[in-house]
Structures are given as structure tokens and as C-alpha cells.
Amino acid sequence: MAVNFKPRKVEFHTRSLANGLQVIAECHPEAYSVALGLFVGVGSRDEPREWSGISHFLEHMAFKGNERYSAEELNAAFERIGAFHNAMTDEECTNYHLAVLPEYWPRALELLGELVRPSLDPRQFELERQVILEEIRMDEDSPPFGGEDLCRTLYFGEHPLGQSILGTKETISALQPAMMRQYWESRYGPDTSVLVATGRVDFAQLVEKAEEVFGQWKPCGYRRQITPVQPQDRFSVMCKSEAQQEYVIHLTPAPAGLRDWVAVWLLTAIIGGHEGGRMFWEFVEPGLVETLDIEFEEYQGSAIFEVSMVCQPEKAQENLDRLFEFYRRLASQPIEPQELEWAKNKVSSGLVLASERPISRLAVIGHDWLLEKRYYSVGELLQLVAEVRPERIMELLEEYPLDRGTVVCVGPVESLSPPFEVPAEGCVLQG
């Protein structure tokens, strides 16, 4: 594919402040908006097991006021400038981000600065604890009814990547402000964070303002321990009698830390799911399943493929068996040149379309810089995609067979047979 992509005048800049805070920006003078984000390299994998969920709880508390502003004043200040702000916590990162009209970015940056020194007021802490417990209940009310957390726990075993982002009712109920204060002091600092801007912003002004807002922030000295994952082969059936569909989640090892990681994007596009690819043609298009998808998730030091399937309960066993038979065929089916070309078209369009908004670029750039210390422009990514050869994808398929890992089935079916070899102690019945 000759991608006829003419990027606008986009410039990438980086600078470190004296306290170690990295400031990075993809400046685009023609954009309509500015997106700003503070990406803190702290997430559920950094939590002591008995404090599970504390990173996400802390993210909520960031909006609940500090010494200068009450929660009301802080929220009102965001409202005043018409900012669309939000925050997200995952396994490795807590990010606070917003999109504003260009004239408001300096004020928006000041407000980001207010978020990282929460007062953790005990009354607010109790209120927010209830909010988190409600989030957990809503999550359990929604398909796959907690099945994703269970699957991670089984797959990662004792490894901290298996811990839930939301935490459990038990850990959340036991947390106290003093613990969070200690966690915050030991994890949040300019040395664990990156300030990111995209869109219509001037880099020199950004650095100057960042120095003013974050210059006094003290390093925390935290360094994440990266320990190897021991992926577990497990099979579990969680009976949820009132559900009408069967929900299947499957985690399996994927390549991590590749120099040509875009080859894995192409691999998942070829395997496919709801919008094309082999699983689409073999399962979705003929109506065997309602949905079937594969995603690639990379963490520091490890990576997984996550396959999710939804189907009629009475077809669950047949589909499971067929899916694993499909996996086993992958390494012996050559990648057709046309198949790879289509996958490249798909991935390339996706990259270009996602680059149209500063707020979309922010997420990619911030995450990549924080965790991998890498930056690629959209043009460079398109080039990397164009260079991947079919043999490389075959190599990856041989090295990372999908027919192992952990499978969790949630739905009305009471019993299913594992579609792959699982040690006897690996079959778990939940209910």
C-alpha cells in the first residue's frame, strides 16, 4: 500500500526540568485544541497485595481537593474553562488528561498541577470509598461479570500484574488515608512522571509554565521492580445462571519488548475479529459466535494476547474446541501476500485516523514515552508497518502458539471441558 499521507507541520520536543520531570510535546500549530496529560508511572502492579486498588482510589482522591482548593473549587475551576478532563488508572500508569480550547491551556496546566498533591481529607476519603465500592458492584453487574479479573488472577498467579485495578471489596474497605498518604509519597514524583502536550501549543511557553507549576515537586525515588511472569495454564467455568449468553476470556503469552513490535499489530489484524481477519471469516461471519476478538497488551517485561468471545450457551463447548483447533492451525497456514497487505491497510488507516485529534495522540505518546521511552511520528509508524515481512509474522506465530494460557467461561453453562491440556489442579469451578 502506498499510503498517501502528508502530515501537517508537527514537531516533537522533549526537555527535562531540574527536578527530573520530563516534558514532551507534539506541537501542531494548525490544531483546533490542546490536550495535556500528566502520566504517572504507577498502577495496580505497584501495589502491595493488601492495598490492591489503592492507585485507582488515589486517582479519584486527586479531584477531592488539596491545601489550596476544596473539591468544589477544583471542579469549578475545570468547569469554568470548559475543559473535558478525565483520569485513568491501569496496571502501569495513572494518567490525568484534558482537552481545552488553545487559549485555556496555561490555566489547564495549573489545574493539572493541583491534582498531584491531594489532601486526602478523611471525610472525602470515606465518601469516595463508597463510590469505589459502587464501581466494583457495577462492574460485577456487567458482562463478563468479573470474569476478566478472575482470568488475570489465574493467569498471572502471584505476579502483581494479576491484581485488579479496582481492587476488591475487602481491600478497599480496609484502606485508610494514612496508607494512601504513604503510598502517594513513595510513588508520585517528577522522577516517575511525564508531562505531555499535543496540539496547538508552543513548546518554550509550555516548558516555562511547567517549571512554574511543577518546579517545586520533589522526587520520590521509586523504581518499579520488573519480575518475570510465570504464565499459568488454567481453565475455569464460573456459572452465572441468570445470564443468557456465555462469555469467554482467554489470556496467553505474547512477545514483549520487540524492536519491531508493529509486527504484532499486524499479527492481531490478520488473526482478526469483528472487522475482518481470519477469526472474522471463520467464526463471526458464519454466525457461530456473536463476537470474537483478539487484543495485544504490552507491559514492561511481559505481554499478553487477550481473546474474548461471546456466544450462545449451547454452542460454547463446540466454539471453544473449534477456537483451539483454529489456534493450532495458525503456525502451519502461510500468510498470503494479499492478507498481509490488507492488514497493513487496516493498521495504517487506524494510525492516521487516530492522529486526527490531539487528545487521541496524547494517550499514545504519553504511554509510549513513560513506559518505553520511545516516540514515533505517525509517518514513522507507517514506515515501520510498511516494512514488516510475512516471514516475520510466521516466526512470531511459531514462537507464541495461542493454544495455552488461561481460559475463563462465565455464563449459564455449568460445566465445560477444557479445549487444551490443563494440569488437573488447573481446572477450577467457581460459582
Add this chain to the structure above:
Amino acid sequence: MAVNFKPRKVEFHTRSLANGLQVIAECHPEAYSVALGLFVGVGSRDEPREWSGISHFLEHMAFKGNERYSAEELNAAFERIGAFHNAMTDEECTNYHLAVLPEYWPRALELLGELVRPSLDPRQFELERQVILEEIRMDEDSPPFGGEDLCRTLYFGEHPLGQSILGTKETISALQPAMMRQYWESRYGPDTSVLVATGRVDFAQLVEKAEEVFGQWKPCGYRRQITPVQPQDRFSVMCKSEAQQEYVIHLTPAPAGLRDWVAVWLLTAIIGGHEGGRMFWEFVEPGLVETLDIEFEEYQGSAIFEVSMVCQPEKAQENLDRLFEFYRRLASQPIEPQELEWAKNKVSSGLVLASERPISRLAVIGHDWLLEKRYYSVGELLQLVAEVRPERIMELLEEYPLDRGTVVCVGPVESLSPPFEVPAEGCVLQG
């Protein structure tokens, strides 16, 4: 607010083909992509009651092949050009849309043309029937567990706007290809459709290509009957014992067909929800509810506000009572100038941010032209927003009090008292 918005060189064009198909485009030579959509003015409100769900089912069948292409070939053709394509059916419109890199739009337009003459192959029809039945089951598995459809049915009574988009298990099971053929022939035509393009596309070329692809399409002669809605005051509790949270949906009349409809956007921004506004401050911020939001939905000839709330079951009655007490206070609380200014900032930012991608503009432009025959550039919309005065919003609040309509509660709570006056026959217990 002085919105410092410098729109790029965007031009709006319209043309009618000889067969009546309207072609409209917002051309933007600097965009990265092209978005195309065929908006057909047919949805659930156009369905005979016993064929409920047929519009959405037909949308699915559009991708299942025609005389020229099999389903496989059609999907492969979209895949080949890396198109992100999708389709959506609502009460009044079925739209087929896609985003592609600029060089592929002519081919993409040809493919849109293939969608509107499905062969409705009986074998594919049976397969797709199962897919739709699975969608219905997945919908019932997810919060609010069918509560939204129930609320619409109660609120709209016999009016066709009360019909479910997905249909029911009974109607979907009874549909036959011949019925769909008849429905399609009587509803789909150039006279009920609009072809819409946004992004980096040349209008003269677009019209030429549209003539080639759609020029032979015959008018169907359909005209929607717009009958007045008789909003029903109803209160219903649907007990779902295994749910952990209580889900509340409330529909109430809203102003329709206003010349200054943006005043209603500001009204909902002031009432607010998850990102600010009065309900945020009174309910969300102090942790009384998990979520609370208000949305404005306009149809031809009528409109509704839809309020949704999620909270702990034990607080459901208290929150319901408090919500209606809040509604009753609205008309007597003046709109503060500052409150209106913030709402304007919010709505204006939202407009600008949504205009950054051709695919986002497509949805707005297509819907507005098809249903209201109106077009406003982002700059014009910002102007309309700036002009709204607080007195106008007070007028609307007085004219459209929120403390009536239909309320449906779904969750573990078995019994709740209506927080407003409902005729005895209006209280319905489901479950």
C-alpha cells in the same frame, strides 16, 4: 466567552441528483481522511408493530451480499482498502458510514452503493436472525437489563417511538425474507436518503461518482407519518434480585422543533451530570449516587429528556425523592450569569473538539440534514450558543417541568414509592 476559533477552509455544498438523492459535503482539503455516509430516513418508528426490529435487522442484512457480491466478497472489499466501516439504526435513521484514507474514497463510495440492494438470501437471513437474537440476549444481560426499552414502551404508549430498535424475541423470530423485501422496497430510496461526505474530498468529483453509483436507484415514495406523542406518567419497579446496584431511567417531555434548539443544550449542561452542572454538585460530588446524567433526544415532532441514575439499592428511595424535589426547585432558581457562561464554555469546547475528525462531523451533519434539513458550520453553532440569554433557559424550564413522565427502576429493590403523582393504573410491577 470569546471563543478564539479559527476554522480551517471548510466549504459546504449540496446537490440533488435527478432521482432525488441529496448529496451534501463539508469539504476540508487539509483533513487526513474522508468520511462517507449514506443516511436512510428509516428506523424503528417506521415499523409495523408486528415487524418490530426489522429496520435494524435489514441494516445487518445489507452486509450479507447482493446479486453482484457475496457477503464474503463485500467484506473483503472493505477490508482491502483498510476502511473502518460501520452501520447504525435508531428510531428515525439507518446510516451506513465509513472512514478511509483520501485515495480510497471513490472505491468506498462504490461499496456504499452495494449495501442498499441486499439479496436477502434465506440462508444468510436465518444466520443473521440468530445474531440478532444474541444481541437481544446480550442487551438483557447488561445493565439496565432491558429497562430502557421498558421505559420507552411505557412513556410512548401506542406511539411508534416506543418501539424497540432491536425488536423482541417474538417479532424477530417471526420475520421472513419476503416481509423484509417488501419493507425494503417501500422504505429505501433516493427520496428517503442523503449521501454525506466530510474531509478531504472534491465536491464535483463526489457528485459525479454519486451519479455513477446511485443514479439508477428508483424512488420508493415513502413519507413518514408524524403523529403527536401522548406522554404517559408511569412508575415501574422491575426486580432483578441478583443485581447489586439500582438503575433508574426517567423520560420526560422536552421542547421539539425550536429555532434556538441550542438553548436546550445549554439547559442540559446547566442541569448537568457527570462532568459538572447542578446535578453533579448536588448528587454526584457528595457521593449520593454513582452516576446521574441528563440527555436531550430530539425526534421529528417530539423530544424527550432522558435522565439516568445508578446508586446503591438502599439509597434508591431517598435519591428518587431528592431528585424530584430537585426538579421542582429548578423553575424557581435563577440562572446565574456565571453558571450560563460555564455552560457555554463547555458546550463550545465540545463543538470544537468534535469537529476535529471528519467521521465525527459526518454523524452530526448527516442527521441534521436528513431530519431537519439544516446545516450549521461549527463557527455558526458557536455563534448561536453565544447568543442564548438566561431568560430563555428559565422560560424553557418553566414550560417543561421535569417532575413527570415515566420512571423505571431496575435492581434488587422489590418495591419503591413513586416520587411524583402517578395515576393508580400507572404503577406497574414487573419482574
